[in-house]
Amino acid sequence: MPSLFPLQLEPMLRAWLVEDLGRGDLTLPALAGAGGRAHWLTRQAGVFCGGVLVEPLFRLLDPAVQVRLLVADGEAVDPGQRLLELEGPAPALVAGERTALNLAMRLSGIATATAGLVAELEGTGVRLADTRKTTPGLRGLEKYAVRCGGGLNHRMGLDDAAMLKENHLAWAGGVAAAVAAVRAQAPWPARVIVEAETAAEAEAAVQAGADAVLLDGFAPEALVPVVPALRRLAQQRGQAVVLEASGVQPEQLRAYAATGIDLISTSAPVTRSPWLDLSMRFDPAWI
Numbered sequence: 001m002p003s004l005f006p007l008q009l010e011p012m013l014r015a016w017l018v019e020d021l022g023r024g025d026l027t028l029p030a031l032a033g034a035g036g037r038a039h040w041l042t043r044q045a046g047v048f049c050g051g052v053l054v055e056p057l058f059r060l061l062d063p064a065v066q067v068r069l070l071v072a073d074g075e076a077v078d079p080g081q082r083l084l085e086l087e088g089p090a091p092a093l094v095a096g097e098r099t100a101l102n103l104a105m106r107l108s109g110i111a112t113a114t115a116g117l118v119a120e121l122e123g124t125g126v127r128l129a130d131t132r133k134t135t136p137g138l139r140g141l142e143k144y145a146v147r148c149g150g151g152l153n154h155r156m157g158l159d160d161a162a163m164l165k166e167n168h169l170a171w172a173g174g175v176a177a178a179v180a181a182v183r184a185q186a187p188w189p190a191r192v193i194v195e196a197e198t199a200a201e202a203e204a205a206v207q208a209g210a211d212a213v214l215l216d217g218f219a220p221e222a223l224v225p226v227v228p229a230l231r232r233l234a235q236q237r238g239q240a241v242v243l244e245a246s247g248v249q250p251e252q253l254r255a256y257a258a259t260g261i262d263l264i265s266t267s268a269p270v271t272r273s274p275w276l277d278l279s280m281r282f283d284p285a286w287i
Contacts, residue, residue, distance in 0.1 A: 006056065008140060013057045016099050025095050034090035036282055040083040040101075043277040046112035048077045049148040050104030051084060053141075057100050062092035074111065074148035083278070097280050105275040106138075107145040113273035114149025117250055117266070124257035126264055129154045129244070133267035142270050154265055161191040163214065169194075175204035183209075195246075199226050206233045212242035214265070220255040227260040 051069045058065040065088030071077055086093055118128050129152040134142045143153045155161050162182045172178035175194060182192050193212040194205035205213045213230065215223060227243055234241040244263040245256045256264055
């Protein structure tokens with residue numbers, strides 16, 4: 001199962017807790033000295049994501065909080081299913097409730113939406129990838145949720161791979177010049193991807209030695225002749241090229257997969273998914 005780097009998490013969790021707590025929880029006098037138990041439930045079916053955040057978040061509030069995960073991130077859940085259990089000082093459980101749930105509901109929504117699209121592609125051999133259309137400050141977590149739903153991560157940032165788009169090609173003086181300029185200075189492991197809006201641009205990208213061609217805005221029927229032509233051109237040149245379709249509507253996934261492409265990228269799981277409805281229930285028996 002995908003993981004998150006703990007050193008990346010702690011400063012983000014601190015900032016989110018400070019946002020909600022402000023100068024302090026005004027309900028604390030009613031909870032002083034109390035201990036408690038609580039658990040999480042899901043009200044909807046979906047894919048759970050965010051359990052990895054719960055323990056470090058509550059531990060920042062009070063190291064005495066104990067968390068027992070009953071469901072792993074990336075696991076399908078049913079309505080009414082218990083997801084995790086918490087035990088510890090009541091002030092910490094109350095203070096962390098909203099932040100923890102908000103994060104998990106958001107991430108579970110993305111994981112659930114991703115899993116639905118991945119299921120649509122099952123048996124086609126085509127993989128689903130995300131995009132850089134993410135919430136500022138939440139990219140790492142939102143892309144983690146995509147992985148929990150069975151998807152792939154595209155670029156995490158501009159330093160992962162060079163994707164040459166319409167403006168790059170225009171400013172550089174064409175596909176070949178743009179690819180050559182990037183190859184001359186990029187680190188040798190870096191991939192060069194060309195976003196093509198026409199068949200001619202896609203062919204020029206293969207001829208320039210691009211590692212991948214992102215076929216943007218093509219209708220499925222338009223890709224039927226383009227994809228094999230690009231495969232033949234790459235084979236003639238003795239190179240491998242990844243062919244990716246973007247600008248794809250979720251309801252067209254299988255039509256695009258049938259064209260022979262390798263990858264479909266979409267922002268839909270991040271930009272269109274509703275939150276999964278989760279709740280935290282406090283057990284009536286206080287310690």
